Amino acid sequence: MRILVAEDHPALGADIKRVLESRSYLVDLVTHGEDALALGLAMPYTLIILDILLPGLSGLEVCRQLRHHKRRMPILFLTALGSVEQRVAGLDAGGDDYLSKPFDFRELEARVRALVRRESSEKTAILRFLDLTLDTRTHEAWRGERRILFSSKEYALLEYLMYHPRQVLSRTMIAEHIWDDDTRHLSNIIEVYIRYLRNKLCAQGEPNLIQTIRGSGYQLKEPQL
């Protein structure tokens, strides 16, 4: 999951990035409205967190422009001024949710999870696919009754797959959502991680859930008999 955070407060922006990164999200942090708009248009973000008072272009304007250019990702507003007018303006500009500063990071995390869920068919914090269960709050995973421990990248990849069940996810899509774009040899690395995931998920001979679609990518799918 790649998240764009536009926040000009140096300490707060860095804190949000750190907190979200600790939850295995990939975070791009910008401090200017123009940068937020440029990145928001260029990258398929899962979620955008916008501060309303941004230098250059205001958060509201960034949101309006993104919606004008048919960008549909959820947008969460951060407002220092918690007035009704501001919140209404934010939601009317195309925002999906707002959070008044100061806020508790746990609430931010929960709202981020809620907005990410909204995009997927799953509506709770616990993702399920067949006998595979993923708790997005605690990053715990189970196959049936068996608890599985994942490294952070393995978890991020599995979560991405679980949010998009039965969809074919290309290596490029996976790369953009899980890794920083400056990492090379991504197709090999993704291959290794898929292998890791399969090994862990099928450690006790369970059927394979991650299918390789030759030339296109990977798919979380019911095992073929």
Add this chain to the structure above:
Amino acid sequence: MKGVHRLYPLGIRLQLMLWYSAICTVLMLVAGTLFYTRFQTRLASSLDTALQLQAQQIAGDITEERGVLTFHDATADLPGFDLTDRRIHVPPADVNLGILVRVLAGDGTPVRTTPAFDQLQVPQESVRQPLSGLPWQGDVTSGEGQLVRLYSRALTQDNQIIGVVQVGTSLTQMESVLQEVVSELLLIAPVILLVGALVSYWLASRAFLPIDRLIWAARVIKEGDLHQRVPVPKAQDEVRALALTLNDMIDSLERAFQRQRRFVADASHELRTPVAVIRSKAEMALLQLVSPEDYSSLLAMIHQEAERLGHLISDLLTLSRADEGKLQLEREVIRFDHLVQAIAATTEPLATECQVTVQVQADELVMVRGDETRLMQVVLNLLENALLYTNEGGQVQVVVQAREHQAVLIVRDTGIGIAPQQLPQLFERFYRVDPARTFRYTNSSNSGLGLSIVKWIVKAHGGDVKVESQVGQGSTFTVTLPLLMET
């Protein structure tokens, strides 16, 4: 610490001046106090000596005959020094001028008293103590509130105490002398302090003269002429050390600039090649001079070059972020043997393409702490290099083992090898062993940055990477990482 910031930070000269002045003030205060107390005790002791002498003189003048004290010549010139009971009581005009003498008989009754003495509030102790043999000395106040130093001693004759003689003198004069001294000191001190401050300011300015010269010299050296150096003074002092340090700094700056310039030049050269290919192929396609079936091969070439361009840019980004210190490494526990096995498995297609056999020895449990993706990059880069620089039918051996406190990865190939003179530069950016880039370059995505990235990642994990090579025999890359002990 922000709140403690002074509103106007003082310049170093002013600071030095203030420090000098403060120290000077303290020293002068100490010296003044010492001088004053010494002077006071001197004055007091000379006064005491004079009193004792006077008392001795008077005592020597008195004798006892049949219980009556007899006075001789020496006391005759003391005005008003008469028998107490015979005297007409006239209050003295001025205690200061008054002579303070009193003689008491052996039973403590006054025999003779000067008029001024009557004004004194004399304690009983001053009579009782001399009568028991010990002289008494102390300060008493006169009726007008002035301090008087009083000295009492016994009168003796044939080792018998026959009476007491008391002599006093006013302390007013001594006090006024002391006051004068204090006021003179207080008058001179500010002048000395002011002169001291000015001199210290001048001295500080003088001391900074060589530094000013350094500043001017350093100012002349601008970005463009980094080959210049500041003059180094001959004297072995701080300024020389500063000049040497500055020169060292300019030196490393110059080298950094050179590296940067070369890096930019190399990077733009590397970027230009794929762009040129893409442009020419695209132009060919646009001119419609090719048959429809050739379009796909043109597009494939464009795609390949675009991919290489993308890889190059990724590598450049990685390195520039690493230089900035912006890349954060995760610190996860990793089964390094599994990682190497998995990576080796993914390079099978390339190995088959190159017709090189890959042999992996990773049966030992080797755990390290680090960034999984970055370590995968290390293994991939080394393995890919080994495959690309090995002739068909060659062999690549990958070994993972734990050695004491180190996790060791060895990638050994039977490839073309590297000449000894090229080894030192091998990990430099854009360094290529084959400048002509003939060897399998066409199917390679090698950017010339791979080994630089390997070195950076390994160093960032607290490890090291070494290479041994013989031309025609092959190369061996050895990566060592801190081993994670099982707890």
